Amino acid sequence: MPVSPRDWLDQLSDEDVNFLKRFILASGSLKAVAAEYSVSYPTIRLRVDRLIQKIQLVDDAQVSSEFERRARGLYADGKLELDAMRELLKLHEAECNHNSRSVGEAT
Numbered sequence: 001m002p003v004s005p006r007d008w009l010d011q012l013s014d015e016d017v018n019f020l021k022r023f024i025l026a027s028g029s030l031k032a033v034a035a036e037y038s039v040s041y042p043t044i045r046l047r048v049d050r051l052i053q054k055i056q057l058v059d060d061a062q063v064s065s066e067f068e069r070r071a072r073g074l075y076a077d078g079k080l081e082l083d084a085m086r087e088l089l090k091l092h093e094a095e096c097n098h099n100s101r102s103v104g105e106a107t
Helices: 014-025 030-037 041-059 066-076 082-106
Strands: none
Touching (some): 014 041
């Protein structure tokens, strides 16, 4: 399935979009955004890195499953640990393979 140029934006939360807006209005200054949010520069840097991961994920044509896209997005947001994401993706892939074999056997 081809990726629309706006898919990456549609995958971001309202909070992420608001952050991007503030970042752009601050002329891309992480220091200014950190001051605006009253957090440290490394905290903002981490937030930007996570947004980059999410955008790269959506642009990755090899990620065809919405389940995988969502799991990787949760990982990028820091809401899912890496080992947990890998385990869920492994189980999901096994289930998909099982369902594919079941459909093939039924025909």
